[in-house]
Amino acid sequence: MNIKKQRTNSATRAKIYSLAAVVAILLALAPLPPRAVALSLPSDTVRVGLYYGSNALPSANLQNSVGYGYDFGYFDSDRKFVKLAEYTSGDSISMLRDVNMYYDSTNNAYKVGSTGNTVVGCFHIQFNNGRSSYADAVEAAQSQGIPNYFIKYVGGEFHVCSGNYTTxxxxxxxMANLGFGGNAAVNAGTSQTISVVSTGTNRVIFEFDSSNVKLAVRPKSSGKALTWFKGYKYYGAFQYNRASGGDLTIINFVLMDDYVKGVLPYEMGNTWPLEALKAQAVCARTYAAANLDKHSSYGFDLCDTDDCQVYYGTNSANALTDQAVNETAGMYITYNGAICTTFYTASDGGATESVVNVWGSSIPYLIGVTDPYEADVASQISNYAWTVKYTPQELTTRLNARGYTCATIKSVAITSTTPTGNAKEITLTDVNGKVFTVTNGDRIRSAFGVPAIRFGVGGSTPDNGNSNSGASSVYVLGNSGTISVNGDLFVVSANGSIESVSGGLYALSGDDVVEVTYSADTSTGGGSSPSSDGKVDGNFVFQGFGRGHNVGMSQWGAYSMAKVHGKTFDEIIHFYFTGVEITYADGTRAI
Ligand SMILES: [Zn+2]
Incomplete structure (x- = not known):
């Protein structure tokens, strides 16, 4: 019995073990479902530098556009607004360096100095006992009947202050006349103090002095805050600090999608096709996310110029650009779960370029692609086709000024092109027989002053992706406009066989049969020079298409893909960025 039971147990165990082994093997072999990995974004709030460095301002006005009043406080390390105080008696305030300043009514600005009718003095009577809250300090000032009082946040406490004096x-x-001696002292602030006044007056509303946190001002609004600052309307809140004890560094704290709404009309245009705008919105959002530490030395993420992305708030935004942002809200371009650096360029001239050939480092999703779309809208692109000419002496002087040591240049040739046909290596020879090369897109553009790297020299032009550039052009009517046919043309016969068209091709026009001029487009892109020395009539001639660095998305290509070819924003993104995904911040796929 015992023996039998033991055997049974042993056999059962063996079965269990073998079943466990099979399950383990199956689990090991089964493909794991892809797991979304959250993108490492510090916050959904972007800090945009508006004035800083040598452009910092002595004073700055704000005007609440949709609400009334302001909250004062600071942004914590998570970029969340922490409220300290508030102002509910006006919609126009000015932040000033706490030095003697006068109001220049002509320019509606406060300026350093004590002249003029309205002067804000930097000397105040400050009461000794600091309070732990703004409300306590206000109550103390009111109960004691302090004239012209305001509250100053200093050293983490709230002090009652009175008046402003220039000496x-x-x-x-x-202070003596008011009988405050003993309880108060005269205080002139520090190199970090910022005064907030009611615009156009010398009435101080609030003062802020902290070495730990920086003054933030949030417009009060029942809905989305919108505030005028220097002629532009901005979403979000503002931060002020005196970076080196001088003028004010001014930073807009704005939600990512509101930031993108302020970029889109300036980086693309507010009348462009919706799908192109959506592609641009995802690019702009992704670019911002990838560059959140770009200007960290100034205490913000991105500047508002084309050094980062042009951003002027909402003035030029409209329903269409807002729709493009809303319909792609929260979407980022990623590669292997990481945010991409989504460069974009105005016009690629027929092919984008791998980043390694432009800036020298390889990025797997920034691979050059031949662009068959952009040329379809070439007539709308200003300065799409260009010619740059130099006399030998002009080119020599230009190269010398850029650090190339050479005598008068005798010949210029493109000696290497990239797989997509862009110029990769330019070889020059001077009159003394010195031979040298210029490589990499950025250096080539700078050395030769050309708008893009898609060019030929000495009378040749590159393929711009449009067979219309020669006599070999065929267009067919697609659902959403004409489509250029490149390469071989095929027709479907009545019995369904597909035949390559050779010989004459005819089409019916309204009242006639016309022959269509056509031949397969066999051009292979920029490169060889018709003239061996790169000259035409004694001048070096560079002829090409497009403008920009040729890396990433062509904006005009996106325009054509959306407008002419009916492509969607994700198709545009996948065309220009190789192997990417479009995901949300939590890592889940968006489309
Ligand atoms: Zn920048």
């Missing part, structure tokens, strides 16, 4: 002596006299 310490004037403040001392006022």
């Amino acid at each position: 310490a002596a004037a403040a001392e006299t006022a």
Whole structure:
């Protein structure tokens, strides 16, 4: 019995073990479902530098556009607004360096100095006992009947202050006259102090002095805040600090999608096709996310110029550009779960370029692609086809100025092109027989002053992706416009066989049969020079298409893909960025 039971148990165990082994093997062999990995974004709030460095301002006005009043506080390390105080008696305020300043009514700006009718003095009577909250300090000031009081946040406490004077002596006299001696002292602030006044007056509303946190001002609004600042309307809130103890560094704290709404009309245009705008919105959002530490030395993420992305708030935004942002809200371009650096360029002239051939480092999704779309809208692209000419002396002087040591240039040739036909290596020879090369897209553009790297020299032009550039052009009517046919043309016969068209091709026009001029487009892209020395009539001639660095998405290509070819924003993105995904911040696929 025992023996039998033991055997049974042993056999059962063996079965269990073998079943467990099979399950383990199956689990090991089964493909795991892809797991979404959240993108490493510090916050959904972007810090955009508006004025900083040598452009910092002594004073800055704000005007609440949709609400009334302001909250004062600071942004914590998670970029969340922490409220300290508020102002509910006006919609126009000005932040000033806490030095003597006067109001220049002609320019509606405060300027350093004590002249003029309205002067904000930097000397104040400050009461000794700091309070732990703004409300406590206000109550103290009111219960004691302090004239012209305001609250100053300093050292983490709230102090009642009174008046503003241009000299310490004037403040001392006022303090003596008011009988505050012993409880208060005259204080002139520090190199970090910022005064907030009611615009156009010398009425101080609030003062802020902290070495730990920076003054933030958030417009009060029942809905989405929108505030005028220097002629532009911005979403979000503002931060002010005196970076080196001088003028104000001004930073807009804005939600990512609101930031993109302020970029789109300036980086693309507010009348472009919706799908192109959506592609641009995803690119702009992704570019921002990839560059959140670009200007960290100034305390913000991105500047508002084309050094980063042009951003002027909402003035030029419209329903269409907002729709493009809303319909792609929160979407980023990723590669292997990481945010991409999504470069874009105005016009690629027929092919984009791998980043390694332009800036020298390889990025797997920034691979050059031949662009059959852009040329279809070439007539709308300003300066799409270009010619740059130099006399030998002009070119020599230009190269010398850029650090190339050479005598008068005798010949220029493109000696290597990239797989997509862009110029990769230019070989020059001077009159003394010195031979040298210029490589990499950025250096080539700079050395020769050409708008793009898609060019030929000495009378040749590159293929711009449009067979219309020669006599070999055929267009067919697609659902959404004409489509250029490149390469061999095929027709479907009545019995369904597909025949290559050779010989004459005819089409019916309204009242006639016309022959269509056609031959297969066999051009292979830029490169060889018809003239061996790169000259035409004694001048070096560079002829090409497009403008920009040729890396990433062509904006005009996106325009054509959307407008002429009916492509969607994700098709545009996948065309220009090789092997990418479009995902949300939590890593899940968006489309
Ligand atoms: Zn920048």
